[in-house]
Amino acid sequence: MSTLPAFPSVSAPAWRLLGAEPARAVIEYAAMRLMNKTALPRGDGHAVVIFPGLATNHHAVAPLKGFCTELGYAAYDWDRGFNTGPRGELEAWLDDLAQHVLELTRAHPEPVSLIGWSLGGIYAREIAKKLASRVRQVITIGTPFAGSAEQTHASGIYRLLSGQDPVIPAGMMKRLRTAPDVPTTSIFSRSDGIVAWQTCIQEADAPHTENIEVDGSHCGLGWNPQVLSIIADRLQQPMGAWQRHESASSFEQATACT
Structure with a gap:
């Protein structure tokens, strides 16, 4: 999402991984439907807001929203329809x-999870920085906050939907890589076929941040039972x-050679 990649030598995922995305996502969805949820910890009722990926909407995150609701949380999708990327001036949009x-x-009234x-x-991540004490924690799934457009296969889709080039001003890149001041979990997959997994890694080894690796596709991560x-x-x-x-x-x- 920037012209200043954190890993200059990293390219977008291999085409074989991209080609396998649809089939793998279907398998992950089927596995979710068969998942045994009885042993999972129950929720305390606090609110959870879920933001969809580019070119998706509430339908894509409906299984995740339903999952959170079933556990006992007050789950909401972002309620902004189809995600075409930010429009207009970025700061005002956020x-x-x-x-x-x-x-x-x-x-x-209690802090919410995002x-x-x-x-x-x-x-x-950016909303958590703006809302501060109103946010309990942030969980990201296959989110390339530390990379560039050239390290994903999504730049063409972004350009088509938003009418803008997927470029973040150089001065904002450091901000995007910096985690919020709340517990922040980044879930990533080395077999992600859309974004380079290295761009999902939180560099700062702070006590309130973590990187968790799973085995999954990009398009199916939100349905992946492990996730x-x-x-x-x-x-x-x-x-x-x-x-x-x-x-x-x-x-x-996390960044050791595969």
């Missing part, structure tokens, strides 16, 4: 989206007592 999140969750899939994860289990575990972490997931990797481990 301010408006942050205000919309406040309106969506006004019936819930979950973002792909581009939606960038929204979640859903991680989300269930993360959402039930107590306020003020968040601890890293047992599968969390350090930056050095």
Whole structure:
């Protein structure tokens, strides 16, 4: 999403991975339908807002929303329809989206959790910075906050939908790579066929951030049973007592050669 990649030598995923995306996503969806949820931790009722990826809408995140609701959370999709990317001036667009999140969750005085899939994860991270104490934690799924448009296969779709080049001003790149000041989980897959997995890695080894690797496609990550289990575990972490997931990797481990 920028002209300043964190990993200059990293390219977009191999074409074989991109070609396998549809079939793998279908398999992940089927696995979700067969998933046994009885042993998963139950929710405490706090609000969860879910942001869809580029070129998707509430239908794509409906299974994840239903999953969170079934666990006992007050789950909302972003309620902005089809995600075509930010329109107009970016800062003003994010301010408006942050205000919309406040309106969506006004019936819930306790801090909310934000979950973002792909581009939606960038929204979640930036909104968490704007809303500060109103956010409990952020979970991103296959979100390339540390990379460039050239390190994904989504730039053409972004250009078609938004009418703009997928370029973030150089001065904002450092901000996007910086995690919010709340517990922040980045879930990524080395077999992601849309975005280079290295662009989903949080560099700072801070006590409130973590990177968790799963095996999955990009288009099916939001339905992937392994991802859903991680989300269930993360959402039930107590306020003020968040601890890293047992599968969390350090930056050095996550960026080791495959």
